[in-house]
Amino acid sequence: MDISNGELVALVWGGLPLLGLLLWWWNDLWYALPLKLRHSPTGAKLPPGHMGLPFLGEILTFLWYFKILRRPDDFINAKRAKYGDGVGMYRTHLFGSPTIITCFPGVNKFVFQSDETFIPDWPNVDIVGSSSIVSVHGKSHTRLRRFVENVINRPDPLRRIAQRVQPRMVAALESWAHKGRFKAYDEAKKVTFENIGNLFVSLEPGPLLDTIDNLFDGLVKGIRAHPLNIPGSAYHHARQCRKKLEDIFRVELEKKKTQKEGVTNDLMDGLMQIKDDEGNRLNDQEVLDNIVSIVIAGYSSTSLSKMWALYYLAKYPNVLQKLREENMVVSKNKTGEFITSDDVSKMKYTNKVVEETIRLANIAAFVFRLTTKEAEYKGYRIPKDWRVIVWIRYLHTNPENFDDPMCFNPDRWNEPSKPGTYQVFGGGSRICAGNMLVRIQLATFLHHLSIGYK
Numbered sequence: 069m070d071i072s073n074g075e076l077v078a079l080v081w082g083g084l085p086l087l088g089l090l091l092w093w094w095n096d097l098w099y100a101l102p103l104k105l106r107h108s109p110t111g112a113k114l115p116p117g118h119m120g121l122p123f124l125g126e127i128l129t130f131l132w133y134f135k136i137l138r139r140p141d142d143f144i145n146a147k148r149a150k151y152g153d154g155v156g157m158y159r160t161h162l163f164g165s166p167t168i169i170t171c172f173p174g175v176n177k178f179v180f181q182s183d184e185t186f187i188p189d190w191p192n193v194d195i196v197g198s199s200s201i202v203s204v205h206g207k208s209h210t211r212l213r214r215f216v217e218n219v220i221n222r223p224d225p226l227r228r229i230a231q232r233v234q235p236r237m238v239a240a241l242e243s244w245a246h247k248g249r250f251k252a253y254d255e256a257k258k259v260t261f262e263n264i265g266n267l268f269v270s271l272e273p274g275p276l277l278d279t280i281d282n283l284f285d286g287l288v289k290g291i292r293a294h295p296l297n298i299p300g301s302a303y304h305h306a307r308q309c310r311k312k313l314e315d316i317f318r319v320e321l322e323k324k325k326t327q328k329e330g331v332t333n334d335l336m337d338g339l340m341q342i343k344d345d346e347g348n349r350l351n352d353q354e355v356l357d358n359i360v361s362i363v364i365a366g367y368s369s370t371s372l373s374k375m376w377a378l379y380y381l382a383k384y385p386n387v388l389q390k391l392r393e394e395n396m397v398v399s400k401n402k403t404g405e406f407i408t409s410d411d412v413s414k415m416k417y418t419n420k421v422v423e424e425t426i427r428l429a430n431i432a433a434f435v436f437r438l439t440t441k442e443a444e445y446k447g448y449r450i451p452k453d454w455r456v457i458v459w460i461r462y463l464h465t466n467p468e469n470f471d472d473p474m475c476f477n478p479d480r481w482n483e484p485s486k487p488g489t490y491q492v493f494g495g496g497s498r499i500c501a502g503n504m505l506v507r508i509q510l511a512t513f514l515h516h517l518s519i520g521y522k
């Protein structure tokens with residue numbers, strides 16, 4: 069059969085819209101349609117949403133809201149406007165996977181608490197460490213969690229940690245005052261890492277600590293990189309950094325074994341010495357993997373929270389003034405050079421500034437999970453092997469949960485937040501294991517900042 073040129077042009081022009089439509093619905097046809105055809109026995113349906121183009125999914129729309137408009141939560145607002153609120157769940161396709169986004173308190177809580185169904189989704193477990201708290205599940209996780217919390221998040225260690233971190237904070241603030249202008253994040257990172265070196269392995273600032281800092285930088289860049297193990301890739305570099313870090317920490321660990329117990333009383337000592345109820349200790353690899361993962365979890369989060377505190381206080385001088393008034397009183401009444409964790413617990417306004425900084429900074433904007441078996445929430449299905457993105461920052465920027473949410477207003481904490489609307493540290497069995505540690509660090513930092521500087 070001969071096709072004339074005219075017919076060919078008509079065919080192409082007629083076919084193009086069809087092809088466009090096919091591409092536009094590709095992921096819905098590929099992932100959602102087969103599930104819709106296989107009805108759930110309970111009649112539950114997939115959450116509403118659009119899964120977008122092949123491979124790309126909705127990543128271009130996501131980048132539009134994040135990088136161009138710089139209003140990340142409008143990605144969710146657009147879905148609410150288009151598909152309705154439902155239970156705060158939408159289907160999409162992001163970062164190469166079919167995904168369910170959750171963004172309301174109830175459904176987020178459901179995901180956090182169903183920890184056998186929704187497991188943390190770390191792509192490169194070998195970089196984080198396969199026996200680290202974030203990589204293990206079930207009973208192994210409960211066991212490790214107890215060790216880690218007992219060393220960094222309980223009143224006794226926090227009392228010691230509060231004392232250990234202050235000298236470097238005070239020195240850093242003095243040096244910033246001399247500099248006049250400085251980059252807040254870089255300087256906050258520097259003092260945070262000096263304190264990490266001191267807290268974890270009793271290291272003083274110097275070339276070894278700088279090397280460790282650079283190695284962590286390389287390691288973190290590889291955590292979510294494509295696992296392509298060839299020279300030049302972020303993943304390959306991260307593996308090398310991981311190896312070198314392990315070598316350095318192993319030397320420190322061996323040194324400690326020959327020292328008398330408790331000589332330095334740092335976190336590596338704590339993790340080496342602590343025993344569970346059966347009298348068992350962590351093995352060397354568990355100690356190393358957990359030091360690495362706690363530093364990963366705590367380093368940039370603590371630095372960012374200090375940076376945002378500086379930013380908000382510069383923008384809201386009335387808050388700085390109230391902070392100063394409270395802290396001057398504490399400063400006059402304190403016995404030694406530094407405040408204690410008991411002082412911190414009495415600093416009511418300072419603790420509200422801490423909470424408000426963490427709420428508005430949204431340092432952990434999302435939490436990722438992988439669905440190990442099909443789940444159902446209030447009539448909606450979450451299919452097996454799909455990813456779940458718990459969009460926690462949406463809770464904190466949503467005016468239905470917080471009045472005038474983008475305003476930095478520590479006084480909003482005069483009343484507790486509405487139930488379930490404050491999930492900065494996640495929830496369930498994996499709620500942040502360093503939540504009290506970061507709070508005490510931020511409060512002591514605010515104390516020294518507000519009593520000495522404008």
Ligand code: HEM
Nearest residue numbers: 202365366369373431432435492493494498500501502506
């Ligand atoms: C403002 C600062 C911080 C924020 C907003 C934050 C937020 C979070 C969130 C949302 C999770 C849950 C992740 C998930 O469910 O998958 C988490 C877990 C964790 N965080 Fe933090 N974090 C902060 C600081 C810290 C610090 C300072 C440390 C320790 C030095 C730390 C250690 C951890 C650890 C070990 C986990 C894993 C817990 C587990 O899997 O059981 N975090 N954090």
